[in-house]
Amino acid sequence: MASPxxxxxxxxxxxxxxDGDVVYLTKEGGWxxxxxxxxxxxxxxxxAALLSKGAAQTSxxxxxxLVDIERDADGFPSPVHFREQFRTRGPSNYFxxxxxxxx
Amino acid sequence: MYAYNExxxxxxxxxxxxxxxxxxxxxxxxxxEDEFKPLRLKNGLYLQLHxxxxxxxxxxxxxxxxxxxxLAYIAERWDKGYGHFTTRQNxxxxxxxxxxxxxxxxxxADVEMHAIQTSGNCIRNVTADxxxxxxxxxxxxxxxxxxxxxxxxxxxxxxxxxxxxxxxxITGAPNDRAVTRAHDIGLRMVRNExxxxxxxxxxxxxxxxxxxxxxxxxxxxxxxxxxxxLEAILRVYNLHGxxxxxxKARIKILVHETxxxxxxxxxxxxFVEQKGKFKGAPEGLMEMxxxxxxxxxxxxxxxxxxxxxxxxxxxxxxxxxxxVTEHKNPAYGIVSISMKPVGGTPGDATSEQMRLxxxxxxxxxxxxxxxxxxxxxxLPHVRKADIPTVxxxxxKVGLATANIGLISDIIACPGMDYCALATARSIPIAQExxxxxxELKLEREIGPMKIKISGCINACGHHxxxxxxxxxxxxxxxxxxxxxxxxxxxxxxxxxxxxxxxxGAEDLIxxxxxxxxxxxxxxxxxxxxxxxxxxxxxxxxxxxxxYEDVKHARAA
Numbered sequence: 001m002a003s004p005x006x007x008x009x010x011x012x013x014x015x016x017x018x019d020g021d022v023v024y025l026t027k028e029g030g031w032x033x034x035x036x037x038x039x040x041x042x043x044x045x046x047x048a049a050l051l052s053k054g055a056a057q058t059s060x061x062x063x064x065x066l067v068d069i070e071r072d073a074d075g076f077p078s079p080v081h082f083r084e085q086f087r088t089r090g091p092s093n094y095f096x097x098x099x100x101x102x103x
Numbered sequence: 104m105y106a107y108n109e110x111x112x113x114x115x116x117x118x119x120x121x122x123x124x125x126x127x128x129x130x131x132x133x134x135x136e137d138e139f140k141p142l143r144l145k146n147g148l149y150l151q152l153h154x155x156x157x158x159x160x161x162x163x164x165x166x167x168x169x170x171x172x173x174l175a176y177i178a179e180r181w182d183k184g185y186g187h188f189t190t191r192q193n194x195x196x197x198x199x200x201x202x203x204x205x206x207x208x209x210x211x212a213d214v215e216m217h218a219i220q221t222s223g224n225c226i227r228n229v230t231a232d233x234x235x236x237x238x239x240x241x242x243x244x245x246x247x248x249x250x251x252x253x254x255x256x257x258x259x260x261x262x263x264x265x266x267x268x269x270x271x272x273i274t275g276a277p278n279d280r281a282v283t284r285a286h287d288i289g290l291r292m293v294r295n296e297x298x299x300x301x302x303x304x305x306x307x308x309x310x311x312x313x314x315x316x317x318x319x320x321x322x323x324x325x326x327x328x329x330x331x332x333l334e335a336i337l338r339v340y341n342l343h344g345x346x347x348x349x350x351k352a353r354i355k356i357l358v359h360e361t362x363x364x365x366x367x368x369x370x371x372x373x374f375v376e377q378k379g380k381f382k383g384a385p386e387g388l389m390e391m392x393x394x395x396x397x398x399x400x401x402x403x404x405x406x407x408x409x410x411x412x413x414x415x416x417x418x419x420x421x422x423x424x425x426x427v428t429e430h431k432n433p434a435y436g437i438v439s440i441s442m443k444p445v446g447g448t449p450g451d452a453t454s455e456q457m458r459l460x461x462x463x464x465x466x467x468x469x470x471x472x473x474x475x476x477x478x479x480x481x482l483p484h485v486r487k488a489d490i491p492t493v494x495x496x497x498x499k500v501g502l503a504t505a506n507i508g509l510i511s512d513i514i515a516c517p518g519m520d521y522c523a524l525a526t527a528r529s530i531p532i533a534q535e536x537x538x539x540x541x542e543l544k545l546e547r548e549i550g551p552m553k554i555k556i557s558g559c560i561n562a563c564g565h566h567x568x569x570x571x572x573x574x575x576x577x578x579x580x581x582x583x584x585x586x587x588x589x590x591x592x593x594x595x596x597x598x599x600x601x602x603x604x605x606x607g608a609e610d611l612i613x614x615x616x617x618x619x620x621x622x623x624x625x626x627x628x629x630x631x632x633x634x635x636x637x638x639x640x641x642x643x644x645x646x647x648x649x650y651e652d653v654k655h656a657r658a659a
Contacts, residue, residue, distance in 0.1 A: 020155040
């Protein structure tokens with residue numbers, strides 16, 4: 001059960017050190033450029049554990065942090081905040097970034 | 104144009120080599136991100152929302168064709184085929200990879216360019232009037248001074264760790280096109296009673312969280328005193344500027360908290376000391392810089408091509424009306440190339456467009472290009488007889504948009520489409536406004552109109568000084584846009600007034616339309632500009648128009 005202060009499930013995101021791309025921490029403890037691969041924490045303790053695991057990998061990523069998500073119809077994580085939604089896709093003025101890679 | 108001497112070349116190359124090693128040490132894990140971040144920022148490299156971003160200085164907004172071609176090459180070779188011109192006359196590439204950045208910086212050094220001091224708490228790229236050396240209203244070309252300031256401020260040991268970033272703008276003309284009153288230091292060239300040129304020195308202007316119009320601390324500063332005087336200002340700021348709170352660390356807060364008279368006295372005291380020690384700029388330097396920016400050899404041969412094209416081609420005439428400005432040489436015109444196509448991203452140019460502009464500059468423009476803080480590109484010296492040809496060439500690559508100074512000539516920061524600091528998107532708002540007013544076909548009828556959009560409180564989009572300013576915020580997890588009215592970035596600088604509560608993205612464009620409708624309905628003559636009408640009428644009728652529905656909803 002989620003603790004009272006833990007409103008949403010969370011995932012860990014960061015930027016890739018080499019190309020700056022948005023990455024998500026996976027169940028295996030690696031990083032994926034697709035949010036569908038992200039490991040989901042359903043309680044505060046698991047979220048903190050995921051974050052410390054991700055943040056330690058400073059030779060691969062920059063700036064790990066937790067993102068509030070909801071599960072979509074397929075059970076995949078979908079960020080609650082619009083900023084994080086944009087990070088899953090790329091900019092809105094050009095078809096660049098992830099939206100182009102995953103078409 | 105100024106050409107690097109041996110020292111400049113060696114310094115810039117040295118910095119690239121140093122940064123290459125720093126990147127390698129970061130990749131090897133020798134440097135942590137906390138250690139590396141200030142180093143990369145000093146070289147213009149940010150980590151943004153989706154990728155790294157490299158910010159390259161275009162000192163005082165001046166480029167030659169070779170430099171523009173190199174930017175086109177960099178965009179193609181290491182980025183996604185385009186670059187973004189900014190409100191500080193820089194260019195930003197949105198998709199470089201960390202491992203490529205040193206190569207990009209080397210490619211820049213090949214054409215005497217760099218990204219040094221485009222970030223960090225130091226003196227940033229000095230910006231200038233984009234019509235410098237060409238404007239008919241000019242006292243003197245401000246660029247020799249701007250270049251002097253670039254040399255003085257680059258790697259200045261005393262000013263590498265200021266309380267906060269520090270921005271200087273300079274204009275040589277009474278019509279302020281460089282927003283000098285919204286800079287940490289603004290310099291306006293003026294003449295004294297004896298007719299000698301010097302500077303009015305303005306301190307403590309700035310936008311951002313706490314917008315302020317700068318205060319004049321010297322009505323007339325002789326040119327020879329410029330460096331010791333600026334050192335005095337910087338020294339006072341470096342010693343007394345707040346370092347306890349990032350949001351109160353800019354010099355505008357120091358000026359505001361200390362009071363103009365007191366800060367003036369402090370500067371003057373530091374100046375006396377500084378002037379005593381100052382041995383003057385190296386002999387001949389100023390003369391050399393002035394020679395470097397000497398006017399080109401103008402071609403004054405008569406031709407009627409321009410007048411004929413004006414008479415025979417209404418599309419060309421319409422382009423000239425908005426995009427060509429009077430040049431100090433009557434045989435010439437200043438051609439502004441709009442980077443604001445209908446529905447496009449303000450300030451973006453593709454490699455193909457950059458190359459075409461470089462070609463035009465080389466063939467018809469004495470090899471000069473300028474970047475304006477309004478995110479457009481300028482050919483400052485085009486013989487009038489060549490303007491019809493330049494126009495025809497621009498049309499071929501979608502660069503002939505005739506909208507300079509009109510409602511679709513919008514400034515927009517990258518906003519949350521790119522920027523890690525943004526609280527909302529800016530670009531789509533600019534795209535929607537320009538598309539909507541193109542549909543309405545009202546642009547010319549509306550007349551002079553500056554819309555400026557920022558995607559966060561830091562105000563890179565200069566929204567406070569827009570006739571209509573738009574600020575994108577995050578309101579409870581939804582993009583929300585506040586409107587300010589009556590802002591002005593010129594010599595009559597004014598901070599715009601907020602209308603009231605913000606609007607959701609879908610309600611914003613209708614609100615802008617209502618503001619325009621209100622203005623059109625209330626202006627006394629078609630020549631009364633929006634800004635004049637606003638100053639006469641105040642905010643009330645505009646607020647009434649945009650919050651009408653809200654009031655009705657409340658009354659119901």
